[in-house]
Amino acid sequence: MKEQSNIPTGKVERAGRFITTGLKVGTNYLKHYTRRLVDPNLSKESLHADNAEDIYDTLSHLKGSALKVAQMLSMDKGMLPKAYSDMFAMSQYSAPPLSGPLVVNTFQKTLGKSPSQLYDKFEMQAANAASIGQVHRAWKWGKQLAIKIQYPGVANSVKSDLRIVKPFAVRIVGMNEVDMDKYFEEIETKLLEETDYKLELRRSMELSALCAHIPNLVFPAYYPELSSDRVITMDWLDGHHLREFLQRNPSQEARNKIGQALWDFYDFQMHRLKKVHADPHPGNFLMREDGTVGIFDFGCIKEIPEDFYTNYFMLVDKEVLKDEARRMEIYTNLEMIHPSDSPKEVAFYSGLFQQMIDLMTLPFTQERFDFGNEAYFQEIYDYMDYLYNLKEVRDSKVARGSRHSLYVNRTYFGLYSILSELKAEVVTSTTSPVKELVEQ
Known part of the structure; x- marks a missing residue:
């Protein structure tokens, strides 16, 4: 890969690169809709591919926070069109x-x-x-x-980069700006730490x-x-990143050992240390055929506030959630439901969240879990796609979910994605944090 002899470091120069890219994206849209006049059945895939290439080319040469946001977006399967997620995933290994x-x-x-x-x-x-x-x-x-x-x-360009990259993220993800303001503050804090x-x-x-x-x-x-x-x-x-490791056809035993090690690693940090390695993309792990895994990047650490931790893991316990009043209290504490919501909005959003929680917490409710179960992950992706396309969700003027949930959810989603790629079967009942919380 061609080396860079310089990186734009000034705010004006970096902003200029983004503006140029924005013009390219605008031109791509114009070309796309011109082609659609000739062929009304033309899909948006070619448009996404052109935009993804132009945006990634700019981000990969600017480095830093902008590229890191692209890397984060690439981990959230179902959030981005495939062309973006495939292109942005390159930032995990090879900028x-x-x-x-x-x-x-x-x-x-x-x-x-x-x-x-x-x-x-x-x-x-x-x-x-990388980024x-x-x-x-x-x-x-x-x-x-x-x-x-x-x-x-x-380090000096984090704040200015995030201000510039936010409109791209809003447009790509489709999230309204209220959500972006709330979560970009959390992202900025973590990037400054990194x-x-x-x-x-x-x-x-x-x-x-x-x-x-x-x-x-x-x-x-x-x-x-x-x-x-x-x-x-x-x-x-020594070791191999996930993609290279899987190309070597490792044994199921090695996959399971690595999967168990990663599960135990996150389980211990989350429940015992209350601070967690919150950047679980494949580029941060080196896997070996003997079932061991090297971990070497602790740049992004999320410290978990006690009240958030308590409410978050109450959601795992089905007995707790049968109590309607307590469930609403937990949803409110986690900012999933707001005091200003109408009864209709409370019923609508609590129903959506409950189904999502049932899906995402399923591994915690079993002694062992097979992360090679493709039907399970397909159900998650289908439901995320359903949520993404709901008019009520897309038009919502209220950000739903605590800012702390951003990196905690990202951590579990990243872990699940790696375990899914490994097709690992894991003992998931290594601790019982919910029992301890319920008994308190």
Whole structure:
């Protein structure tokens, strides 16, 4: 893949790139509707493909928050047209990398030395490039190391990028701007944290140590003396990203072991630590044929407020939800139902939410769950598509759902997606948080 010799870092220059892309998208719409005059049966697939390519080309060269939002959208199957999700998914593995001079300049500015002065050997060609940074391979102390380098200007452009990218997200997703305002504030907070590599280093060391007891998980050691606000040095982990791993035809035993390890990893963080690795896209995991999985990116951590946690996991217990008054109280606490709703709106939305909750919490209600059950996931996608197309939902002027639900839901949806790809069968009754909550 062709390297980038520079990244636009100024607000005006970055905004100009978005404006140019917006003009391209407008031209694509004009072309599409002109073609439809000739062929009324023409679908929107070619329009989506053209727009997705133009938008991704801009985002992948700008890097940073804008590309990260595209990556997040690509994980939510059913939210985007397929052309967008397929194109944006590339940001999980293979965005265009920075050129050598920019890499050296980052080291000189933040650590005062070049890579050749810091390591015995440093590969200038990136091994992996994503939305916030890229990874290089290096050697020191007889060890193979992974060096994570943040792109220039990423931290300073978070707020301005999100303001510019929001209209694209509104148009692509179809969500009204009220929802976007509410959740973009949460996204901004998390993205600012992700650009703080000193914070990531501390969290990586802390959470790796706390989760080290979980079977079949592998974490790298981290090296603060070779890290800075834009560089993190850690052990190199061998393994394959999900797509490559599955191409190697791993055994069902290996799939199940990895699936169980990931389930246990998230289960422990959510219920014991109340803070969770909230970026479960496939690019953050390295899988091996022996059933172990490497975890190395703790840039996005969601801390779970106690009151949100309590109400959120009450939704798993069917006995609790049989109590109509308590169910409405939980829905209200989670901002799914609002005090200003009419009785008709309460009945409508509580019915929609209950069906969605029944679907999404099904794995928690069983001793074991087969995530290879394609019918289960198809039912989820069909229902999400149904919700997306409901006029009442699309025209709603009220954002439904706590801001905390954004990353918690994203975490579980990402986990489910990976377990589905693995077709893993998992023991899901490792803890019983709901019983503890009900008994309190």
